Amino acid sequence: MSHATTAAVLITTALAASNGATGAELREPQHPLRRIRAEKLVYEAKSWKGRPPLALLIPLGTATFTLTRETVAGEPQLVLRAHARGGVPGYPLDATITSRLRDADFLQRLSDSHRVKKGYKRRQLRFHERGADYFKHKHCEAPTLCHNPRHLVTQPDGSKAHCRQFDTCENLDHFVWSLRYRHRSGTRMHDLLGALYLSRAFHVEVGGPVHSMRVVNARDIWDVQIHAEKEETVRVPAGRIRCIRIRLKQVPVNEHAQRDEFEGPFGLHGDIVLYADKETKQAVLVRGRVKLGATFQVEVALRERSVELLPPAPRPAR
Numbered sequence: 001m002s003h004a005t006t007a008a009v010l011i012t013t014a015l016a017a018s019n020g021a022t023g024a025e026l027r028e029p030q031h032p033l034r035r036i037r038a039e040k041l042v043y044e045a046k047s048w049k050g051r052p053p054l055a056l057l058i059p060l061g062t063a064t065f066t067l068t069r070e071t072v073a074g075e076p077q078l079v080l081r082a083h084a085r086g087g088v089p090g091y092p093l094d095a096t097i098t099s100r101l102r103d104a105d106f107l108q109r110l111s112d113s114h115r116v117k118k119g120y121k122r123r124q125l126r127f128h129e130r131g132a133d134y135f136k137h138k139h140c141e142a143p144t145l146c147h148n149p150r151h152l153v154t155q156p157d158g159s160k161a162h163c164r165q166f167d168t169c170e171n172l173d174h175f176v177w178s179l180r181y182r183h184r185s186g187t188r189m190h191d192l193l194g195a196l197y198l199s200r201a202f203h204v205e206v207g208g209p210v211h212s213m214r215v216v217n218a219r220d221i222w223d224v225q226i227h228a229e230k231e232e233t234v235r236v237p238a239g240r241i242r243c244i245r246i247r248l249k250q251v252p253v254n255e256h257a258q259r260d261e262f263e264g265p266f267g268l269h270g271d272i273v274l275y276a277d278k279e280t281k282q283a284v285l286v287r288g289r290v291k292l293g294a295t296f297q298v299e300v301a302l303r304e305r306s307v308e309l310l311p312p313a314p315r316p317a318r
């Protein structure tokens with residue numbers, strides 16, 4: 001099934017979880033994410049109409065990716081955030097995806113997708129040892145069963161009654177988290193954003209083995225394969241960067257995953273090509289399609305990046 005959320009375009013997330021041989025790489029103590037205290041990557045997205053030299057450039061906005069560390073209820077976590085802003089006239093976009101991973105082993109804890117424009121839409125995947133539960137934030141639709149006083153509105157005659165404007169009401173006080181689907185799987189899964197970061201541990205090289213991660217998005221589960229095609233130096237606003245050109249191939253894992261509906265990094269669809277910095281594995285340039293009312297061919301390019309490293313860990317005493 002398709003998610004309009006998808007419109008949460010520039011945003012989202014990319015490769016994902018792991019199984020088999022790749023699991024070890026994701027957990028290895030030398031994982032590149034272990035060295036990072038904080039990181040910020042800023043991207044700009046553009047599309048164009050027509051062909052050069054008459055092509056009309058259409059700026060679509062920016063996407064800002066941050067990695068920070070937080071302790072939640074005593075548990076150190078990595079917090080990944082992708083915030084997209086922009087859109088086109090008539091189709092504004094403002095959406096954030098937040099992915100929380102347990103620092104100790106990168107186990108996915110939460111994936112939260114929160115769109116403000118166009119139209120409020122929020123959903124979560126809450127992960128646990130038996131899999132993950134998919135929730136949507138919806139207007140309460142149980143006026144006869146619900147006793148939440150915050151859902152009451154004043155009627156024309158002055159009395160109070162449960163709000164029944166299920167489809168049009170925008171009062172978030174009336175919204176509740178509604179369980180939509182239970183994923184039950186012992187296989188390690190991540191949201192796309194988590195997968196995008198965790199895949200930095202893969203030893204991706206042209207002619208090398210194909211790595212794969214298991215990604216969950218709403219009801220869909222995919223195995224996302226990383227095919228390294230060639231090395232190439234690309235020029236983006238952040239500079240000239242030596243990259244590996246990667247083609248993402250997605251294999252549906254459950255019955256909900258429809259091949260043409262896969263939503264890749266930055267909310268991109270279609271044939272997705274990603275240039276990853278050969279050194280850091282950060283995404284540098286990504287091409288695909290996006291739906292903002294109409295469908296656009298999109299290029300997302302790295303504009304600036306900053307990283308704050310942790311001091312090297314002391315060697316354990318013998």
Ligand SMILES: [Zn+2]
Nearest residue numbers: 140146148151
């Ligand atoms: Zn209610």
Ligand SMILES: [Zn+2]
Nearest residue numbers: 163169171174
């Ligand atoms: Zn309401």
